[in-house]
Amino acid sequence: MPRKFTLEKTRNIGIMAHIDAGKTTTTERILYYTGKSHKLGEVHEGAATMDWMEQEQERGITITSAATTCEWDNHRINIIDTPGHVDFTVEVERSLRVLDGAVALFDSVAGVEPQSETVWRQADKYQVPRIAYINKMDRIGADFERGVQTMIDRLGAHPVPIQLPIGAESEFLGIIDLIEMKAVVYNDDLGKDVVVKDIPEDLLDEANQAREHLLEEVSHYDDELVEMILEDTEIPPARLVAAIRKATLSSQLTPVLCGSSFKNKGVQPLLDAVIAYLPSPLDVPPVTGLEPVRGGEDVEATRNADDSEPFSALAFKIMADPYVGKLTYFRVYSGKLEAGSRVLNVSTGKNERIGRILMMHANDREDVTEVFSGDIAAAVGIKQVVTGDTLAAPDKPIKLEAITFDDPVISVAIEPKTKSDQEKMSVALGRLAEEDPTFQVRTNEESGQTEISGMGELHLEVLVDRMMREYKVEANVGRPQVSYRETVRGTAEKVEGRHVRQTGGSGQYGIVYINIEPAPGEGFDFVNKIKGGSIPTEYIPSIEKGVEESLSNGIRAGYPVVDVRVTLVDGKFHDTDSSEIAFKIAGSLAFKEAARRAKPVLLEPVFAVEVVTPEEYMGDVIGDLNRRRGRVNGMEPRGNAQVVSAHVPLSEMFGYATDVRTMSQGRATYTMQFDKYEEVPPNIAEKVIEGRTGEPVPA
């Protein structure tokens, strides 16, 4: 079966938005107009087709990113759903990795909100070309110009309107298209009665100015356009579109559109803009990766978006599906893949048979026999796979760069209610962890309890909820605990680790000397400076292993140790009594002693918190943040409210949702996101250590 759409006519896009900006509604409308969904569902009444998970409907937030395929104007658009809540940044990261372009969606009243900032920066990191859509133009307080200004102020972006709104709030009637210089007026709220006409007299001046601004901005990136402007040549719309496209693809500017998805105004022009300005798979650089070489070092290689190249794809999402089992969402970068054929999971080294290939639509799925480069689809039948694995042609493998994720910052203990729950629980947790790399499961060595950890309270809540509902596990859930870390602030030199047992039989003999020092941002670094063979090379890896094992057991409180450099400087061995195990133990002992001497400290996750509150509660909000050990960084007016931004340790933020509501009679809202690890003040560190180890706090 030949491909239905050429690569030029394919768009892989994401919609990035702050929570509640209207992403679900907009996606719904897109699916409606592209004919894949037949009724307009009001999101919070549970009819929305994208938010198919129960929890999502109840909470009204989009949690999992599913890829949805639709068609518009003879193009295929794959929409990779990206969530707006920072507890799910992993979803954002993974979708940014596989999409080629994005629609950044903003609320016309709030403008750019804090979490849009996070996502925007992530998109900068992956150099994703974007167009912006200022939604909710029908809301009271809607202000297109201010929305655009906040993109400059808060994102440092280069927004250029290619549309203007006609009216605002309840008077929002449609848009002015600055390319065609026409008015698009919606006569109803269903998006059915649309007329294109001349720009209304009273908006003509404004439209001309905006058009001039657009031409000026775009001409910075197009010399020929400058000439046309200077010579007063009429610029054909297609010529202008091409110039905007070029500047958008190189991320030099962001075209801005507007609308009201809820009132069905502006959605079709948005779809047109996706096709006009966002990249096809051919417009983004070819992927690079490493090609394994038998018996040698891997070599760098690229794969072009081309069906005749060897098959390569990235698995970006694994989902347990109640009907077909495990679904692996993947993006094909090169080549093609037939259902029933074999691929190599380059990351595991195992060959896997692809059972079925499915194209996912919002509310149905279509079996396809073949997928081509640039496609996004889901495979059934891959046994061993995790997010970020590369799938490739077995005879021409390549390993694409894996997706990187932050470590979890929060954990809870969970205890199954009965013996049969115990088994179900381990299956459920295993599956959920497979789907979500920022969700980890471990057994606490001391208590024997199962601990799960993730990126925030909500993240864990949702996962526990899914475990109970989808896998019918009954369990008691403990209170959320912060994931602390340990590190050293000082140094220690030539610290001995001695493991010597020579009481008959073959003894054990290993002595090592190490230095330890802080290594900010490096995780763990091991340096071998053994000279003159004081320890034979074959024992060095065992010493490193011994040190590494100690790292995970902590120094004072049993939390993982990070950002240290350990240098092996000297040692002693015995011809017959030395062994790998003896050196491993010596390494571990040396580390424990050295770390203890090098000013160990406890680190805690600190979150960037932004509270939006009416002026009259600002004093209370700030006072409360101070009591939570928060550092208030600034305040600024936004509309008729005040925005307070602060850094607050996660351990002090439990229950904040309720407290802030009580404090402000329900009127203040807040957002928080992980920022960095910082040292815990000594008096508090003592309490944490006591709580963890049961050791008394010194008076």
Ligand SMILES: Nc1nc2c(ncn2[C@@H]2O[C@H](COP(=O)(O)OP(=O)(O)OP(=O)(O)O)[C@@H](O)[C@H]2O)c(=O)[nH]1
């Ligand atoms: N007035 C108005 N309300 C809108 C518009 N678009 C969406 N909404 C409303 O805004 C609320 C949030 O919309 P959603 O589509 O769920 O927002 P979202 O960005 O998907 O939110 P999450 O899934 O929670 O991240 C809903 O009550 C919508 O009805 C719009 O254009 N105008």
